């Protein structure tokens with residue numbers, strides 16, 4: 001089965017074609033980062049306006065690149081939530097109506113299920129069951145995964161998501177928006193021993209997170225020191241270590257608590273180099289394996305939507321002609337397949 | 339001539355299939371239901387007429403101005419259907435569709451169309467209609483109601499702007515006002531037919547919204 005996937009939930013337009021036999025055939029991404037940078041965050045109306053201009057050109061591009069004819073496409077998957085409603089409606093509208101015109105089934109994909117399944121696009125994909133850590137701009141969740149659509153939430157952030165904490169702290173450091181990757185680069189020059197930030201909520205049992213205190217801690221620390229590049233790098237480094245160590249502690253706990261030996265991590269922050277190194281080290285100690293998406297599929301992309309949609313279409317799922325989208329959509333409410 | 343037309347730009351949601359002189363249509367007033375209603379309506383009219391998308395001469399859609407989300411829903415539907423069946427597209431103004439609706443029903447030729455743009459403004463334009471179609475007399479724009487100005491004439495006012503800003507439009511002399519009228523797909527279809535005849539069609543990728551209001555974000559200081 002060959003599936004066209006469309007992602008427009010936030011500030012990237014992503015389109016891809018995935019084939020259940022041949023794997024990923026082509027993908028293309030348009031990022032709106034420059035469009036929103038001067039506003040210090042995503043402006044929903046601007047995001048929607050951009051998606052409506054970029055979606056069809058990207059679809060044409062991936063069809064060409066994959067050497068795909070219309071007859072070769074067996075289904076269309078689009079992100080229907082969670083995310084920015086106006087932005088979601090563009091991808092859903094184009095996707096659902098294109099499927100109608102091509103007379104193929106359409107399926108509405110949950111954005112976080114897309115992220116969660118992204119590591120399955122890689123060689124040696126994880127096998128169920130596993131623990132998944134979803135760390136993105138809007139989510140920090142630990143999930144026990146028994147199969148596609150069989151998700152048990154083990155813990156989540158009670159305030160800021162990890163990516164959001166990276167971005168907000170980056171802003172304090174004057175690194176622009178979204179500053180997560182820039183903060184991480186700056187941290188590489190930092191002295192890991194100069195400051196020690198707290199590891200929130202690790203001193204008590206449970207798998208929930210809280211990251212909003214870390215940016216306050218960063219601000220307080222910055223007020224006591226100079227604002228030279230090295231000072232900033234030292235703060236960035238201490239911040240990053242605190243987030244990473246907290247995530248690692250909770251992942252270890254989740255593996256121990258579930259008795260599982262496979263950990264999967266996905267979402268924008270899973271691109272973080274230090275996080276990957278520390279999780280790899282922890283996994284060896286826990287006799288477990290860790291699986292990541294390739295770097296370009298950590299953040300939003302069409303490939304993960306095409307893949308997730310393909311699994312659901314193969315299971316016979318398909319969406320009615322109505323194409324409503326949902327800004328909020330709990331992942332636990334998804335139907336299990338297989 | 340076969341044209342499929344869509345309108346989701348304001349509170350209304352409607353679809354019309356124009357087959358030469360026959361029109362098959364579906365419509366509802368559903369401010370938040372556009373995404374759920376529109377494709378089932380398309381499917382119904384096509385099935386009723388036993389017409390396939392690929393048989394059409396063109397697809398016409400209301401490209402705004404109107405509700406940003408509503409206009410984009412119509413645009414994305416038009417893009418998906420047109421791209422998927424290799425159809426050319428006729429983007430039609432919501433204001434022109436309103437004007438044609440007035441002319442179609444009452445024969446009034448001079449129409450001043452105003453849609454409530456919120457934020458103390460209206461989207462508006464002035465038209466002269468005849469059997470062949472609508473001619474624009476004052477270009478589409480978004481302004482405070484006080485700034486709506488037209489040459490003297492036998493004007494009929496149409497659109498939601500007249501209800502929302504009645505007090506602030508008293509400087510305008512009109513024969514009558516149809517504030518309740520919404521743009522309708524049958525009028526979009528009729529104006530789309532002109533576009534086909536005149537060869538004024540665009541590819542699916544160029545089927546894009548017209549918002550008129552382009553300042554929608556303010557840089558953080």
Ligand SMILES: Nc1ncnc2c1ncn2[C@@H]1O[C@H](COP(=O)(O)OP(=O)(O)OP(=O)(O)O)[C@@H](O)[C@H]1O
Pocket residue numbers: 010082083111115135136137138139162163164166167178179180181184267268269270271272273298299300
């Ligand atoms: N190397 C990195 N280190 C830390 N954070 C990173 C890195 N790369 C990306 N991020 C963060 O990842 C986030 C973006 O990820 P993603 O695109 O998955 O989130 P989103 O789509 O905005 O949110 P969600 O998927 O929850 O709706 C941003 O917060 C960004 O700062």
Ligand SMILES: [Mg+2]
Pocket residue numbers: 111115136137299300
């Ligand atoms: Mg995301």
